[in-house]
Amino acid sequence: MRDFADITVTGLGVTTAVGQGKAAFAQGLFSGAHRFAVMDRPGRQLDTRFVGAQIPALESTSRLGARELRTVSFTGQVALATLEEAWTEARLDDFDAERIGLVVGGSNLQQRELVLAHDRHRAKPRFLRPSYGLSFLDTDLCGLCTAAFGIRGFAHTLGGASASGQLAIIEAAEAVSSGRVDVCVALGALADLSYWELLGLHSMGAMASEDCADAPELACRPFDRRRDGFVYGEACGALVIERRGARPGRQDTPYARLSGWSVQLDGNRNPNPSLDGETRAIRQALGRAGLAPEAIDYVNPHGTASLVGDETEVAALRACGLTHAALNATKSITGHGLTAAGAVEAVAVLLQMQHGRLHPTRNLTDPIDASLHWVRDEAVEAEVRHSLSLSMGFGGINTALCMSTCDS
Structure with a gap:
């Protein structure tokens, strides 16, 4: 077994509707803040009233x-700002650029910008800005970030639907573990949805209905019996991952170590979850970390407020012997960041471990399983030495990530 x-x-680095930067984000988490409202960005509403959480200013x-x-999309601007925070904290300007990699989690990331360009130039397509030839490709984010930060190791995008952010972390960890690079940045990129994607997700029953527009603060309710589907939230997260000792003389204490991870597939094109796939991912991640289920202090679940998904995830936690662990749902505060979700939630886990506090779960008034150890109305003090974060994506993708304190 490989040693992780x-x-x-x-x-x-983190950018969400409830806070840009680690300090503001942590404050938003622990206070249970929200910015849910009817979304009003150009290209996001048609004759609809979709609720979401939008970043107020960047x-x-x-x-x-x-x-x-001026030629950079909103997704690109958020990526640069988020990566800047992580990069600066890790002091990567002084590191060998050829030994730094970048994995961008997500695909079809700039849809709203593309729809706006199509609408703006429909009558005069030959006036289309030349940069469109780059921006419709997800690799534009790789080029943008590597140019801005001087990354010379490798860079690529990785699509795993709503598991993309956590997949990016796992891919970055694998790149460091294999020696391909010494440092790798995992970026869960902002999926900038247009009204086309919102309509599609709504029509398949994945999103909360427009009925919640009159009380948007109550719309997002993972694991509650009154849940009605996910609520979108703009977000982006970045993690700098490196091998301990890669930079001799560095005195800073890491946030944590990535002690184990897993990616498991269901062999399924559809969006429905799989109890078998989720339990296999959890068990393999724990096995690779060398941890018994009872060693896990805290689980950050995928928790989208899907009618079937939340039930399946609770069943997976039960099947894997994790009913003793503390639980909360980060998406109840941030909304569902889709491609960014797994990275943003990993940042949330690490900040909670650092602060010794677990954030509340908004709108959890009637849990689907009240016997589990939910953190509900208020933040609670907690020592977390071993945590587990879960992500699932359409197409039968299941991921699990164990994070442990460096002294454990």
């Missing part, structure tokens, strides 16, 4: 000038 004991997280990165930023 020296794979650590040394930098974090602090731009200093890596690009104003002229360059």
